[in-house]
Amino acid sequence: ISLYSSEPFINEIAKKFKDFLIEYNLNKKMKKFKNSKDFISRQIENYLSELDNLNYKIRQIQMMNNLSLDDAKNPILNELFEIKKKQTSLVFEIQSLNDWLKNPYDENEIITSDPVIQKAITNLLIFKDTLNILLVKFGNSSYEYISVYNAYKKLKEDLKQKVIERIKNLQSQLNLLRKNELKLRNELSSTFETEKEAITLISRKKAIEDIITVLSQRMEEIKIQEAEIVPDFKILEFTEKPYIEIKGRNWLRNLIFSAIFSLFLSVVLVIIKNYTSNVIKELDDLSKFGINKAYIIPEISDENYLPLTILKNRDYRKIIEGHIYLESFRIVVLENSLNNLKLFGITSSIQGDGKSYISINLASTIAMMNKNVILLDCDLRKGDITEMTGNSKKLGLSDILSSNFENLIYNYLENLFVVPKGLTFIDPIAIFSSNKFDEFLKFLKDKFDVIILDLPPILRIAETKIIIDKLENFIFVLRINLTPTDNLREAILRISKEKIKVYIANGFDLSTSYGYKQKYYYISR
Template identity: 25%
Template structure:
């Protein structure tokens, strides 16, 4: 929590204006002019527009987000981004900057005037002065100081990271979350997680601003296209109207015509309603012809609106066509013509254009029928006016054409003004409900969750380690495991010696190990009390090597060698003898030499110890090619007979019984088998070996000896009592 950057969540909320809350509400004063209505847009489409790369690209360029400034914190030395508090600002000369640059600079500020700039990965170091041009690998730049913050960064380093614009666009496009606040509302929420709150606020506010600019441009494009259409038609109608008016003037002048007679006025008043219908019908026919001609000449442009068609289906199709065209153009900003969405929109545009042409053709047929009927009625009126002079009738025809053109001209002038008002009064598509604001408390790291997780981990991790360690540990840990599985008595528990070398008991030794061997001696006498043999033969074996057979055999022999008792230690591990090595004695002839060489006597293979006069060592001798033959030989039987006649105790050190069958061949000579189990070393699965020996009575008497017992464990009684030996723990040990 100390070194992790603190992150905040910045949010903004906007309302996508519907038809009722859009442009019509702002332009209610002009409702009588029938200004273009704002089309409802699906909010999902607007979300995709907000997510578009062109909008993000405009924001990145406007805010220079591809230039990032960093400084190291005082204690953690991690990089922290500087935004509005940066002591310097970088300005690149556009004509020298390479396309999509990528570079990292280290700027060391020495004073209020000078600095040193180094590009990471390059050895060149340049000295510079604030405000002067410096040439770099990616272009020429000017570093300007920010006096408000420069003093606190003197003699410090500023890290400048320059990345391609599109890399930053992709980064923020993936980080800014845009979605509906509620499924049934037109409100969109924008959010961004950041370590720099001011920067995130500028990004979200800038994104909304760019969206409104883009939407306004779309609306203006329709109005500008409509204005261009009206201007073109006004020029044509103006020319035609001028020609007709000039023709009226010429006709009156050449035929000396003045005002129409009172009789003619009477007839014309009666036919005024009919003429009004003719004018309206001709106006609609003119609009149909204008629109058909526009469709032929402008295949991809937006269609003009608010021309005053009387047919509602034509108005609706034009509106749908413009909306679809705008949506296609918006999609084309970030994709190509081969995009399935673009293809589908183009197909829809063609379908709408065909529908519009069909509607125009149908409208034209309807208007012609109506016009034909009106002309029929007009012919009736003309018959009544037949009494009028021919020239008067000819003048009326010319005047009628003049009125038609004049009406259409005035109509287009009105529409031009309406379009100009709409263009000037274009409003934003999105209303900002809440500008970008930051959460008061950081969202990352969450201190309570981190502390709780750390507190739980402090308990769970050790418990899991201990659990799995115990689960995967197959070694025997304490006496209770043996007592649960075996009914064999435990003759002794020998503690660990805590010595690096071989441990040999001295006669005056008062250590805990020596006392354990003396207890071992007492228990042996109890176990061997039922034996009828005067000489007690004890065999020491185990399951695998390394469990301490030689250690037990040697030290047991020393303990038993009292002034009144003679002890012989036999090394009958003929495969890997350890007795002489353990007692630090030189190699000598032994049992294998005695069996193979009948000239040798027992005295020739006995090794006497000066410091322990009643203990004799008989080595195994040279390693034979087949130890089984040695153990089965009569010579070995004779050896045991001689030994039993001279010694009170015979201790036999043998190889592991789980690996070879050598100890079983000596069962006939043995009064007691000591099976050594080393705690923390012996595998608990191997306890089946002494169990089978005991159940099958392979030895007349068998006992378990626990070796390497940890006396400091809570399962034992701790330090020895009353023997003058107790090594205290160091104060730092738990």
């Protein structure tokens, strides 16, 4: 929307702002395409590198053993290559169809050789375009729109059924191919070991060549889409001279108002500065407390790359992308062997440092490593883990004195189990100082690979000290720009430094950090 003013410089600013909007919108779209192209380019690069290694190994085997692996001279080998090629094609199509079933919005993403499905997609896209026209012309409550929309829904349901049937058909074909492959490999079992190795390498080589071809085609499709992008908004022009001219106000009054406002703003800034100067603002501040190494967990803006979300959606392909949100948790686990540590607790100095968020994502990270993990919500007052996992109406830790241990454990996600805070209102000290709690921990040690306790904050919560005395390993969580330095100092004094295995700096702003482009996102001195 354009702005009219009698002042030329204001009109110039309005024009620049309009140009900026268009450029920003286009850059946002271009960034999406750039990310896709960069990802595909990295994949192609990796596969080409693997292809070079395979060619080198194959040549070495042929030269050292004087082997001839000509497909024409070995019909069984030739048939095995064809089977591998078909298997790669079928797996790729099944993956494409399954992805669409999970997110059935863009039919253009479906890659299939089935003419029936291709025809159904074409019909569905025609109906979708028709709906857009009817929406603009008549609105979404018109008879014409509703009639076409109902037909569109039926077509989409039919397409889903066809896709499901196609996946079943492809799975059957794939199983048959695998049986044939096994049969052919058995026929080749009488050959030398070196020849078998060469056959495996060549099969892998052909499969990789097919994958590179598919990725290259996808790259070309993205380039075509990128060339066709346009801004997805329209700027309306209403540049008419206003009926009423606004005269300038008294300059003395403006000057007095500016002085008062400046004074008020200065006072506010001083107050804010005094408040924030007593909190942990950067990693260098930690060295004052004898903390020489802290792992960074960045400020999250996209929950799709968190370990909890990936485990919940079983979207393990995101691990390959190496996103910083996921990798920051994986680095903490692997560099400190948390996946092999039987029992440890996670705590912080005060409420709000994000310890429960860290707890459930570390537990999800370890669960993805094929370990059976159980997470105990020991914060019986607040119970964040209980709320996150949707177990607020189930038995839990507070019911330990009167319930069977098995009844307190719930399978939340794959390899991830939880013990919620429970339903009984009782003094937490009575729970954690009881023999039943010790017996429960011993019971869990026999059943699970890793046991994680999400503890209450150390300061101003009495029962935390009881649990600290029972455990040998802790993770201490602090939050950048939130954890007060005095509270951090007092909390560390209450736990023996030998027990703190890991320090985690949560909420780190990487956009202003010198470590933003480093491979590992922690600081070690």
